[in-house]
Amino acid sequence: MSLWSVLSSPVWGAGSVLLILVLLLRLSVQIWHKFYIWDLQHCSTDLTGKTAVVTGANSGIGKAVSQELARRGARVILACRSRERGQQALAEIQAASKSSRLLLGEVDLSSMASIRCFAQRLLQECPEIHLLVNNAAVCGFPATLTPEGLDLTFATNYTGPFLLTNLLQGALQRAGSARVVNVSSFRQSHGYIDEDHLVGAGRPLAFNQNYDCSKLLLASFTGKLAQRLQGTGVTVNSVDPGVVYTKIMKHFSWSYRILFWLLSFFFKDSKQGAVPVLYLSLAKELDGISGKHFSSSCVITLPPEAAQDPHVAQSLWNTSVRLTNLDKVD
Numbered sequence: 001m002s003l004w005s006v007l008s009s010p011v012w013g014a015g016s017v018l019l020i021l022v023l024l025l026r027l028s029v030q031i032w033h034k035f036y037i038w039d040l041q042h043c044s045t046d047l048t049g050k051t052a053v054v055t056g057a058n059s060g061i062g063k064a065v066s067q068e069l070a071r072r073g074a075r076v077i078l079a080c081r082s083r084e085r086g087q088q089a090l091a092e093i094q095a096a097s098k099s100s101r102l103l104l105g106e107v108d109l110s111s112m113a114s115i116r117c118f119a120q121r122l123l124q125e126c127p128e129i130h131l132l133v134n135n136a137a138v139c140g141f142p143a144t145l146t147p148e149g150l151d152l153t154f155a156t157n158y159t160g161p162f163l164l165t166n167l168l169q170g171a172l173q174r175a176g177s178a179r180v181v182n183v184s185s186f187r188q189s190h191g192y193i194d195e196d197h198l199v200g201a202g203r204p205l206a207f208n209q210n211y212d213c214s215k216l217l218l219a220s221f222t223g224k225l226a227q228r229l230q231g232t233g234v235t236v237n238s239v240d241p242g243v244v245y246t247k248i249m250k251h252f253s254w255s256y257r258i259l260f261w262l263l264s265f266f267f268k269d270s271k272q273g274a275v276p277v278l279y280l281s282l283a284k285e286l287d288g289i290s291g292k293h294f295s296s297s298c299v300i301t302l303p304p305e306a307a308q309d310p311h312v313a314q315s316l317w318n319t320s321v322r323l324t325n326l327d328k329v330d
């Protein structure tokens with residue numbers, strides 16, 4: 001069969017059209033990202049003398065965020081649960097950012113004991129914290145209880161950040177002006193709020209809906225904390241990084257992971273996924289803006305209705321305080 005007859009076959013024709021469509025789609029994603037998302041390169045914020053804490057800094061978005069903060073002169077505490085993975089990331093970030101102001105902190109955000117221990121050590125080392133990025137999260141886990149009786153997904157994605165932020169509140173306030181950035185997800189709109197989920201009870205959840213619900217709780221927490229921190233110089237906002245090709249799917253079955261890999265051609269990479277998070281961390285125009293949710297295009301959007309309800313937020317706050325023993329004096 002000649003080359004010409006192969007090229008002129010209907011299969012080849014349809015394949016070519018499909019390939020061109022795929023490439024055009026990919027190109028439009030890149031153009032959209034380059035021209036319509038906040039331009040990191042034009043942001044002049046210098047972080048010399050500032051201290052930033054990034055959870056889940058050894059991988060994906062957290063690693064890319066940490067690298068940019070370090071490049072801008074911040075002392076960055078890479079809060080990671082694995083010393084080995086943390087050290088490897090630290091070496092890579094150090095080499096890429098040429099920063100010597102990186103510190104590794106070990107913390108398992110699903111464990112309240114680990115968070116308390118980490119916060120205590122951190123506060124001794126850094127009495128003032130200018131930026132806290134609550135980035136670490138898991139998804140794809142079935143309902144599992146931690147040794148402390150919390151649901152693993154909710155503990156990592158919501159209760160852990162809740163406790164850590166509260167324990168670091170004094171240091172954030174001492175900084176004079178500080179930001180808390182909660183890394184949320186577009187999936188929050190598929191969740192609902194049932195406080196019993198925090199302890200592995202409550203209404204049944206569909207596959208991976210625990211992730212969606214935990215991110216919704218984070219949105220409710222963002223609004224409530226912003227209200228409580230009014231006038232303190234500390235702002236708190238949440239942001240969706242978009243769909244980003246990272247290790248976030250590592251706990252899913254192989255079929256999901258293959259699909260994620262195949263589609264990754266259209267997704268953002270970690271550096272692109274870090275841009276909305278860096279926007280909330282660095283942009284001068286956000287000075288004083290608090291309690292807002294930002295889309296992956298860096299635009300303020302309303303969080304789902306459940307996360308806007310002040311009674312729900314107050315009740316969730318009270319339950320979280322009780323579960324994390326923040327109401328008990330040490």
Ligand SMILES: NC(=O)c1ccc[n+]([C@@H]2O[C@H](COP(=O)([O-])OP(=O)(O)OC[C@H]3O[C@@H](n4cnc5c(N)ncnc54)[C@H](OP(=O)(O)O)[C@@H]3O)[C@@H](O)[C@H]2O)c1
Binds near residue numbers: 059079135248
């Ligand atoms: N990727 C997306 O498409 C997407 C979309 C929307 C929102 N997000 C959000 O973006 C954030 C970053 O995710 P990513 O995509 O960059 O995923 P990733 O590469 O899997 O990073 C998640 C990070 O969280 C850490 N982590 C998980 N459990 C922890 C625990 N118990 N204690 C301390 N650290 C823990 C992981 O550490 P190990 O390496 O030790 O596991 C890792 O460093 C998450 O909040 C995620 O929900 C991502």
